[in-house]
Amino acid sequence: MGRARTFESLALASGIAFAACTGEITDPGGLSPTSSAPLCTSTASPGAPVPMRRLTAAQVERTVDDVLGVKATPDVPDEKLFTFKSNISSSVDFSSARAYLDFAEAVVETADLSACSATGAECDAWLFDEVGMRLFRRPLYDDERTRYDALFEKGLAEGGPSEGARWVVEGMLQSPSFLYLDEVVGTDGYLDDWSMAARLSLTIWGTNPDHELLDKAAQGLLSSPEQIVAEADRLLADPRSVGGLTDFVDQWFRLERLDDADARPDLQALGDDTIAAMRREPVEFLANLIESGGDLDSLLASSTTAAHPELVSIYQDDLLEQSSSQFILDPARRAGILSLPGVMAALAHAGSTAPTLRGYAVLANFLCDPPNPPPAGVNITLPDIGEGKTTRERLEAHFSDPACANCHQSMDGMGFAFEGIDWLGQTRTEEFGKPIDDSTTFSLDDAEVTVEGPRGLANVLSESAAVATCVARQWVSYGAGMPDQDESACLVQRISERIQEPNGLHDMVRELVKSDWYRRGPGEQK
Amino acid sequence: MSRTNRRQFLSRSARLALAGSAAALFPWLDARGDVVKVPMRLLLVFTPHGTVWDQWRPTGGETDFTFSPILKPLEAHRDRLVIMEGIEIKTGTDYYIPHTYTMPTLWTGSPIDTVTQEFCREDHGKCFGWNTGVSVDQFIVSKLTGTPTPYGSIELGYGCGGLHPATRMIYTAPAQPRSPIDDPQSAFDTLFGSISPNLEQAKKDAIRRKSVLDGVLGDFDSRRAKLSAKDKARLEAHADSIREVEVSLDAVCQSPPAPGEVNSETAMDQQSELLAAALACGLTRVASFQLRIADNDNTLYPWVGLDEGGHHTLSHDSNADAQATLAKVYTWYSARIAHLLDRLAAMPDADGRSVLDNTLVIWGSELGRGWDHDIQNVPFVFAGATDLLNPGRYLSGSVVQHNRILVAACHAMGLGDVQQYGSLDTGSGPVPGLFL
Numbered sequence: 001m002g003r004a005r006t007f008e009s010l011a012l013a014s015g016i017a018f019a020a021c022t023g024e025i026t027d028p029g030g031l032s033p034t035s036s037a038p039l040c041t042s043t044a045s046p047g048a049p050v051p052m053r054r055l056t057a058a059q060v061e062r063t064v065d066d067v068l069g070v071k072a073t074p075d076v077p078d079e080k081l082f083t084f085k086s087n088i089s090s091s092v093d094f095s096s097a098r099a100y101l102d103f104a105e106a107v108v109e110t111a112d113l114s115a116c117s118a119t120g121a122e123c124d125a126w127l128f129d130e131v132g133m134r135l136f137r138r139p140l141y142d143d144e145r146t147r148y149d150a151l152f153e154k155g156l157a158e159g160g161p162s163e164g165a166r167w168v169v170e171g172m173l174q175s176p177s178f179l180y181l182d183e184v185v186g187t188d189g190y191l192d193d194w195s196m197a198a199r200l201s202l203t204i205w206g207t208n209p210d211h212e213l214l215d216k217a218a219q220g221l222l223s224s225p226e227q228i229v230a231e232a233d234r235l236l237a238d239p240r241s242v243g244g245l246t247d248f249v250d251q252w253f254r255l256e257r258l259d260d261a262d263a264r265p266d267l268q269a270l271g272d273d274t275i276a277a278m279r280r281e282p283v284e285f286l287a288n289l290i291e292s293g294g295d296l297d298s299l300l301a302s303s304t305t306a307a308h309p310e311l312v313s314i315y316q317d318d319l320l321e322q323s324s325s326q327f328i329l330d331p332a333r334r335a336g337i338l339s340l341p342g343v344m345a346a347l348a349h350a351g352s353t354a355p356t357l358r359g360y361a362v363l364a365n366f367l368c369d370p371p372n373p374p375p376a377g378v379n380i381t382l383p384d385i386g387e388g389k390t391t392r393e394r395l396e397a398h399f400s401d402p403a404c405a406n407c408h409q410s411m412d413g414m415g416f417a418f419e420g421i422d423w424l425g426q427t428r429t430e431e432f433g434k435p436i437d438d439s440t441t442f443s444l445d446d447a448e449v450t451v452e453g454p455r456g457l458a459n460v461l462s463e464s465a466a467v468a469t470c471v472a473r474q475w476v477s478y479g480a481g482m483p484d485q486d487e488s489a490c491l492v493q494r495i496s497e498r499i500q501e502p503n504g505l506h507d508m509v510r511e512l513v514k515s516d517w518y519r520r521g522p523g524e525q526k
Numbered sequence: 527m528s529r530t531n532r533r534q535f536l537s538r539s540a541r542l543a544l545a546g547s548a549a550a551l552f553p554w555l556d557a558r559g560d561v562v563k564v565p566m567r568l569l570l571v572f573t574p575h576g577t578v579w580d581q582w583r584p585t586g587g588e589t590d591f592t593f594s595p596i597l598k599p600l601e602a603h604r605d606r607l608v609i610m611e612g613i614e615i616k617t618g619t620d621y622y623i624p625h626t627y628t629m630p631t632l633w634t635g636s637p638i639d640t641v642t643q644e645f646c647r648e649d650h651g652k653c654f655g656w657n658t659g660v661s662v663d664q665f666i667v668s669k670l671t672g673t674p675t676p677y678g679s680i681e682l683g684y685g686c687g688g689l690h691p692a693t694r695m696i697y698t699a700p701a702q703p704r705s706p707i708d709d710p711q712s713a714f715d716t717l718f719g720s721i722s723p724n725l726e727q728a729k730k731d732a733i734r735r736k737s738v739l740d741g742v743l744g745d746f747d748s749r750r751a752k753l754s755a756k757d758k759a760r761l762e763a764h765a766d767s768i769r770e771v772e773v774s775l776d777a778v779c780q781s782p783p784a785p786g787e788v789n790s791e792t793a794m795d796q797q798s799e800l801l802a803a804a805l806a807c808g809l810t811r812v813a814s815f816q817l818r819i820a821d822n823d824n825t826l827y828p829w830v831g832l833d834e835g836g837h838h839t840l841s842h843d844s845n846a847d848a849q850a851t852l853a854k855v856y857t858w859y860s861a862r863i864a865h866l867l868d869r870l871a872a873m874p875d876a877d878g879r880s881v882l883d884n885t886l887v888i889w890g891s892e893l894g895r896g897w898d899h900d901i902q903n904v905p906f907v908f909a910g911a912t913d914l915l916n917p918g919r920y921l922s923g924s925v926v927q928h929n930r931i932l933v934a935a936c937h938a939m940g941l942g943d944v945q946q947y948g949s950l951d952t953g954s955g956p957v958p959g960l961f962l
Contacts (some may be wrong), residue, residue: 005591012673051754051756051757052579052751052753052754052757052760052761054948073708075712077687077688077689077705078688079688079689079690080646080688080689080690081644081646081690082646085688087689088644089644089655089656089689089701090689090701090702090703090760091701091759091760091761091763091764091767092760092763092764092767093702093703093704093705093763093767094677094678094767094770094771094774095681095704095706095707095716096705096707096767097764097767097768097770098716098771099712099737101735101771102712102715102716104738131804139873141748141750143744143747144745144748147741147744147745148742149743151737151738151741154736154737155734158730158733158734159730166734167734167737167738167741170734170738170743171738171742171745174738174739174742174768175741175742175745176742176745176746176749176761176764177745177748177749177874180749180761181751181752182749182751183564184750184751185751185752197952240930260687262825262826263789263825263826263836265826265828303957349834349835350826350834351834352834364649366961368648370648370649371649372650372651373649373650374842382741448708483646
């Protein structure tokens with residue numbers, strides 16, 4: 001396509017949501033009905049009306065690794081109804097049913113079935129108290145046990161005890177009792193303890209409960225808010241919390257784009273280990289902040305990150321100090337989760353930065369206010385301003401068109417704060433021999449602000465009430481498995497206040513799991 | 527079609543024996559192996575984001591036209607195809623989210639579900655659900671008579687993404703998309719790799735799978751949670767899918783070569799090979815083929831010169847350079863469709879003709895052109911179906927609602943009583959001039 005560049009080639013990466021100019025000069029900037037945060041007015045505290053959830057492919061993968069020690073991913077697509085994956089709408093169709101079959105057979109093929117080298121108590125305990133209970137998130141019901149005993153007997157007759165075990169585990173891995181949450185609501189309207197154990201574990205670990213959690217459910221110790229918060233604290237302190245936080249952070253920032261080989265050959269050239277570290281780092285950044293008492297401000301502005309030797313070559317001089325667990329980065333260049341190499345590289349194109357995409361990410365991910373798409377037929381070709389122009393110069397050239405400037409001045413303006421970080425996530429000081437200019441002016445909360453670099457942007461964002469509300473909405477949506485609603489507005493407000501206090505990110509988790517929105521059943525079913 | 531021989535499937539042991547000798551299935555052979563009549567098949571094909579009209583539109587008249595640059599790869603099939611423009615897709619909605627709203631409409635002829643607020647596009651300030659109608663291929667599957675095939679339908683594709691209305695075009699019911707298998711190796715394993723070449727192992731697998739899947743089906747009754755009607759329907763559909771898998775596992779075919787290494791440039795052709803073999807073997811009478819998705823898909827096609835930006839971004843650019851690169855992408859799509867037709871034409875059918883002779887191929891898109899999301903003129907190409915199609919023509923007359931094409935698909939598949947298809951249909955009968 002030669003030198004022709006467009007708005008959108010700078011604005012877009014692959015995916016569902018995209019942003020560009022509305023072209024409506026009178027448009028106030030694209031506040032859509034769903035993007036304005038619901039207000040906390042109601043005193044009622046219902047449970048989230050989330051439909052029956054089927055585990056995501058990542059949750060199945062982690063659970064099977066935990067329970068059977070086999071690393072494998074089912075080739076089953078997930079639903080992404082909003083920012084986060086949650087399989088609450090469509091049915092398992094032919095190809096997914098077949099994929100679950102192939103997955104079950106492949107997993108059992110490599111699983112260690114030696115506990116069932118002979119029939120007897122050891123085999124039964126492994127099949128039902130270990131595998132069955134962990135996969136189904138509760139003891140097997142009597143009718144299930146009867147069915148799996150019969151299946152075992154059939155397999156036993158065909159090929160001995162290990163064949164019986166193979167049949168049983170293949171069945172469990174395809175069973176709706178494993179694949180779907182079966183959330184039982186008590187007469188008090190709250191989820192029973194088994195259902196709470198499953199929710200806690202899937203939210204925080206991204207995998208099924210361990211024995212300790214199931215034991216607590218069996219003893220009825222997951223009923224009070226205090227018990228639930230204590231358990232959430234235990235789960236958060238466990239290394240497995242990286243699982244649930246991965247599902248949250250990875251989907252929030254759409255970091256899967258780092259692995260899109262068709263769109264990002266430049267990142268592929270860095271090698272798998274570096275890409276994996278870039279993708280993991282933002283998750284550990286949040287995990288460390290939760291552990292160390294961080295708040296919203298530190299999420300937006302901290303320059304301390306998890307140590308990743310693979311990223312030393314990306315950070316270079318930005319790395320001021322390092323220990324075995326931490327990297328201290330230059331706060332003048334790196335501030336907050338947005339400035340991490342993985343996030344910056346995901347918000348870029350192969351071989352070029354994307355200020356529009358980065359500004360859009362601030363608006364969508366931290367202000368919950370994505371701008372409207374451009375009107376149909378608008379000419380989105382950037383004006384030709386000659387060779388050797390910086391990305392910023394080329395984008396600023398189209399601000400002379402008022403139809404574009406309305407949205408892009410603010411959207412791209414936020415993105416310009418990151419121009420000192422390139423498409424690989426490396427800091428840079430010049431482009432085409434010209435010094436990088438990352439001081440920028442845009443409108444935020446109806447006021448015009450001027451900032452310099454990632455730190456300047458982080459400082460104004462952390463002062464914005466809209467940012468605290470938006471981060472709370474993202475977490476509540478992730479945790480409930482559905483977008484936040486009017487009825488969750490008070491929970492969102494509570495979290496948005498807490499995350500600005502010391503230990504706020506840890507409290508964000510606690511406030512969610514002890515809320516009625518999280519603990520109560522969906523109420524009257526339609 | 528109704529004259530199809532009704533002989534039952536081969537017994538399980540006969541089929542397992544066939545697995546060893548790599549014989550084909552051909553469910554429409556009679557007991558002596560003679561063909562009564564090969565029934566018509568249907569293949570729906572999708573490529574994304576319309577076309578570049580001045581590079582797509584043939585020049586000349588209805589029968590003496592000259593192939594355009596984009597359609598040039600199809601020229602070898604001139605006598606087997608109909609090129610059509612003037613086809614309009616209506617969304618049936620007040621608001622139109624480009625790409626997304628017409629993907630579930632393309633083969634259903636019914637609007638996207640704007641009542642259910644499940645999928646949200648915050649940039650548009652709109653939420654929506656899946657489809658409201660059944661896609662015409664699945665409607666036909668539900669109405670087919672004669673010998674049942676091991677697969678009701680087969681959906682293959684490449685780069686078809688996660689579950690979202692913008693990525694799914696085939697629907698068995700409202701809110702029940704049917705996903706394509708979008709990896710050639712998975713498609714090969716599913717269609718041709720279910721039965722071990724080792725006869726002893728194949729027997730063991732068959733016995734085990736039946737018992738295991740029957741057990742799994744039992745678990746659907748063990749749930750304790752109070753379920754909404756919708757969630758109950760989701761579980762029932764899941765159980766039906768397992769039953770469908772059970773039936774498909776018994777199918778035996780002569781296997782084409784395994785796909786080998788898969789990459790974005792060759793994957794579609796690998797899928798074409800598998801699809802042609804599946805149709806030839808009689809695994810199904812109804813299939814679809816989906817290249818990529820109807821949304822912001824910024825795949826690069828470096829082998830045709832699209833090495834920055836991406837397809838969706840480029841399709842929005844009305845600049846001449848951008849449109850020229852875009853035309854190269856669409857020409858590449860045409861070459862993929864040509865390859866598919868080549869494979870279908872090369873595959874001998876049970877009646878001694880080719881699989882293409884007995885298959886109606888319909889190739890469409892979710893919109894007409896990318897840069898302004900026009901849906902009033904969407905390019906369609908039809909091919910195959912020798913006994914039905916009036917081929918070698920370029921039709922560009924009056925504007926026709928695309929539901930006429932869906933009715934034509936019904937007629938081709940023996941459902942001549944169908945005069946309207948989809949809730950948006952405001953006309954009657956099949957698209958004029960398509961058939962003999």
